[in-house]
Amino acid sequence: MLRSRTFRAKILSVNRLSDFTLPGFFLVVAATLAASEIVVREPARPGPVRITYWEKWTGFEGDAMRKVVDDFNKSQNRIFVQLLTVSNVQNKTMLATSAGIPPDVAGIFSSNVAQFVDDRAVTMLDDFCREAGIGPEDYKPVYWNAVTYRGHVWALPSTPATTALHFNTAMMRRAGLDPSRPPSTIEELSAMADRMVQKDAAGRIRVAGFLPAEPGWWNWAWGYFFGGRLWDGKGRITANSPENVRAFEWVQSFPKKYGPNEVQTFRSGFGNFSSPQNAFMSEKVAMVLQGVWMYNFISMYNPELEWAAAPFPHPADRPDLARTTIAEADVLIIPRGAKHPREAFEFIRYVNSRKGMETLCLLQRKNSPLTDVSEEFWRRHPNPYIRLFDSLAASPNAVGTPKLGIWAEYSAELNNAFEEIGLLRKTPKEALDAVTARMQPKLEQYLKRLELREKAEGWK
Amino acid sequence: MRIRKERLTGYLFAMPWFIGFAVFLAYPLVASIYFSFCDYSVLKKPVFIGLDNYRELFSDEVFWITVKNTAIYAALSLPAGMVTALALAMLLNAKVPGTTFFRTVFFLPSLVPMVSLAVLWLWILNGEHGILNEVLRMVGIQGPNWLGDPAWSKPALVVLGVWGVGNAVLIYLAGLQDVPTSLVEAAELDGASAWQKTRHVTIPMISPVILFNLIMGIIGTLQVFTVPYVMFPGGSPARSTYFYAMYLFDNAFLYNKMGYASAMGWIMFLAIFALTMLSLKLSERHVHYGGGGTA
Numbered sequence: 001m002l003r004s005r006t007f008r009a010k011i012l013s014v015n016r017l018s019d020f021t022l023p024g025f026f027l028v029v030a031a032t033l034a035a036s037e038i039v040v041r042e043p044a045r046p047g048p049v050r051i052t053y054w055e056k057w058t059g060f061e062g063d064a065m066r067k068v069v070d071d072f073n074k075s076q077n078r079i080f081v082q083l084l085t086v087s088n089v090q091n092k093t094m095l096a097t098s099a100g101i102p103p104d105v106a107g108i109f110s111s112n113v114a115q116f117v118d119d120r121a122v123t124m125l126d127d128f129c130r131e132a133g134i135g136p137e138d139y140k141p142v143y144w145n146a147v148t149y150r151g152h153v154w155a156l157p158s159t160p161a162t163t164a165l166h167f168n169t170a171m172m173r174r175a176g177l178d179p180s181r182p183p184s185t186i187e188e189l190s191a192m193a194d195r196m197v198q199k200d201a202a203g204r205i206r207v208a209g210f211l212p213a214e215p216g217w218w219n220w221a222w223g224y225f226f227g228g229r230l231w232d233g234k235g236r237i238t239a240n241s242p243e244n245v246r247a248f249e250w251v252q253s254f255p256k257k258y259g260p261n262e263v264q265t266f267r268s269g270f271g272n273f274s275s276p277q278n279a280f281m282s283e284k285v286a287m288v289l290q291g292v293w294m295y296n297f298i299s300m301y302n303p304e305l306e307w308a309a310a311p312f313p314h315p316a317d318r319p320d321l322a323r324t325t326i327a328e329a330d331v332l333i334i335p336r337g338a339k340h341p342r343e344a345f346e347f348i349r350y351v352n353s354r355k356g357m358e359t360l361c362l363l364q365r366k367n368s369p370l371t372d373v374s375e376e377f378w379r380r381h382p383n384p385y386i387r388l389f390d391s392l393a394a395s396p397n398a399v400g401t402p403k404l405g406i407w408a409e410y411s412a413e414l415n416n417a418f419e420e421i422g423l424l425r426k427t428p429k430e431a432l433d434a435v436t437a438r439m440q441p442k443l444e445q446y447l448k449r450l451e452l453r454e455k456a457e458g459w460k
Numbered sequence: 461m462r463i464r465k466e467r468l469t470g471y472l473f474a475m476p477w478f479i480g481f482a483v484f485l486a487y488p489l490v491a492s493i494y495f496s497f498c499d500y501s502v503l504k505k506p507v508f509i510g511l512d513n514y515r516e517l518f519s520d521e522v523f524w525i526t527v528k529n530t531a532i533y534a535a536l537s538l539p540a541g542m543v544t545a546l547a548l549a550m551l552l553n554a555k556v557p558g559t560t561f562f563r564t565v566f567f568l569p570s571l572v573p574m575v576s577l578a579v580l581w582l583w584i585l586n587g588e589h590g591i592l593n594e595v596l597r598m599v600g601i602q603g604p605n606w607l608g609d610p611a612w613s614k615p616a617l618v619v620l621g622v623w624g625v626g627n628a629v630l631i632y633l634a635g636l637q638d639v640p641t642s643l644v645e646a647a648e649l650d651g652a653s654a655w656q657k658t659r660h661v662t663i664p665m666i667s668p669v670i671l672f673n674l675i676m677g678i679i680g681t682l683q684v685f686t687v688p689y690v691m692f693p694g695g696s697p698a699r700s701t702y703f704y705a706m707y708l709f710d711n712a713f714l715y716n717k718m719g720y721a722s723a724m725g726w727i728m729f730l731a732i733f734a735l736t737m738l739s740l741k742l743s744e745r746h747v748h749y750g751g752g753g754t755a
Contacts, residue, residue, distance in 0.1 A: 026476055091713055098502045119503040119716060264608035264697070269588030409715045412694055419698045423610065438521065449499050453507065 048080040049343045051104035056089040064363030072350045079343045093335055097121045102335030104344040107158055110146035110329040111401035117149050118405035123334040125153040128345040142327040142398040143369040149403050155331035156352050159361055160369040161291040162325045162392040170306040171286040182310040189313045196286050205266040210287040212251040214279050218326055220414035222247040225324050226315055230402045237439045240432040248428030252421045260424045276301040292366050295383040309385040324397040406446050410439050496722035513723040530704040534681040536618045545625040549632030570626030578690035581620050610700035628673050635669030667747040678735050
């Protein structure tokens with residue numbers, strides 16, 4: 001007993017140093033990390049205020065923003081913007097904000113604004129805008145509307161977009177159609193689409209004229225083209241309104257005519273959007289609803305493609321719905337808890353100046369959200385249809401994503417309904433009734449909890 | 461004094477792990493119990509709402525769809541994976557030349573990262589250009605649109621799951637190599653056929669390993685997430701591949717309903733715990749632990 005004790009004591013004393021080596025090592029590492037954090041933070045160092053800016057873009061779109069950031073950094077010496085490309089930026093911004101370490105500026109989508117505001121994840125820009133003299137008169141109404149919510153300004157646009165019908169003129173000619181007369185009504189669109197369909201001997205679709213499921217980004221939006229709305233702006237979900245049902249009936253007419261499995265199998269052969277195997281670029285689908293950015297991808301992957309763009313058709317009995325377009329925007333926000341909101345707004349303001357905005361929109365080949373557009377912008381813009389996209393933004397039928405805090409969930413439901421009617425598993429009425437029945441109580445619960453919270457925490 | 465010092469040293473050594481455990485596991489675990497009783501969006505302070513989340517879950521149609529999908533997937537995938545893994549392990553245990561080579565070959569797919577695996581299989585299973593349908597066409601079968609047809613999307617995932625049995629094979633192999641040759645030889649002397657040797661000697665001897673793989677399989681299949689999340693956005697087509705863990709993730713990070721998601725997490729935990737207990741109970745009579753002396 002005694003022997004073993006002394007033995008152990010001996011071991012301990014011999015190895016006393018090494019006993020503490022490992023914990024000591026961890027201590028040193030921790031201390032180094034802490035020290036580096038303090039050094040990196042550079043609290044009182046003279047020089048420009050550094051602000052961080054998270055943005056989703058990569059490729060030429062990322063380069064375009066980098067150019068604007070560089071221009072801004074060179075234009076003055078008080079603020080230095082550090083641009084960081086961040087994937088899935090809306091989620092990461094949300095999480096960083098909840099952790100109290102958000103970037104000073106973040107580039108999210110206009111469709112995220114309502115959720116961010118309801119979660120109090122953004123800084124209100126009313127005062128900043130007033131000081132800077134920025135107001136609704138500076139923007140096309142649909143884009144100003146996209147950055148305001150509950151009567152306040154929460155974001156400013158970075159680049160906007162509108163959508164239009166893109167059609168393959170060569171394929172129209174081959175089908176015996178006049179490419180100078182694109183469809184102006186939904187009925188004409190369907191008839192032309194039917195004339196362009198080609199099937200092989202086994203009955204498999206080889207070429208389609210138009211498919212509502214392509215590209216599948218606005219499955220929820222077809223109701224807009226028939227005059228429908230997804231909620232009444234107060235407390236009622238209107239997914240199953242007659243207009244929306246009519247839209248989904250039109251959507252379902254395609255799998256009904258061509259066969260649901262045939263359409264599915266045909267679509268599974270399409271490559272990624274941003275690739276030469278894109279359905280429109282590889283001449284598999286002759287007409288698609290696409291945004292102002294489509295020109296870039298055509299010139300990148302199939303510059304030989306013969307195409308044109310026109311406003312998306314309206315139902316023949318609803319001429320008042322002519323020039324309906326989905327108008328959305330990429331927007332810049334200052335997350336709640338950002339360290340340098342004033343400097344962040346300086347930068348946002350620069351992006352929203354005519355010079356900054358036109359540099360960005362020219363390089364990204366988009367339209368400008370501003371009312372004041374220079375002649376040079378038009379002259380230098382490579383997209384031959386830029387004036388169409390720009391004028392669509394001013395259309396009274398330009399519509400955006402519903403400003404709903406539960407939009408992510410609502411759009412998932414609509415997407416599912418879209419798939420179910422595409423597979424002929426439900427009628428449009430059944431599918432949309434189900435969406436309404438599911439979302440109405442969710443909306444009520446959401447609004448009630450929001451109200452309770454606002455009362456409890458004293459929000460306005 | 462020495463002892464105290466020794467203890468201190470021990471704690472110091474254990475500290476990095478202990479801090480990590482407390483901060484990254486214990487706290488979130490305990491907090492998520494509380495959050496499951498709250499309206500909590502991460503950004504706003506949690507507000508206690510009692511059992512509302514649980515009540516809402518049980519009347520949530522999509523919740524039940526994901527429960528059903530996950531149960532069907534587990535019921536198909538678990539036996540398929542276990543039988544394939546055991547059969548492969550037995551073949552790879554045979555004493556023939558080149559076994560090490562084949563062992564490596566069959567283990568390789570398990571090393572492929574999940575996301576790459578999903579992207580690879582997206583092309584193999586493609587309804588129009590997929591190699592699987594191309595092969596089926598050669599033998600005169602018109603293959604289905606695996607990814608677009610709700611009737612085939614789950615079987616497609618099961619086929620894909622079998623691809624990754626390498627880990628289970630490895631564990632079986634270790635078990636098989638522990639089967640005492642004396643027992644096999646004794647059976648041989650008694651004139652047992654190959655099937656009888658497998659049925660009455662090998663399988664009982666590796667039954668603890670089978671049980672282990674069963675429990676790991678239950679846990680793995682009920683939590684299936686990465687591959688379907690990459691391959692079937694939103695659980696398409698028509699939510700036929702919308703699994704429990706995907707709905708949980710969407711609630712937590714897409715809809716910002718962290719309280720609701722926490723409740724889902726705890727229901728999942730209880731379900732897996734119950735199933736594990738059940739399999740332990742049911743297997744009592746069938747699992748033989750060597751060395752303990754009792755069967």
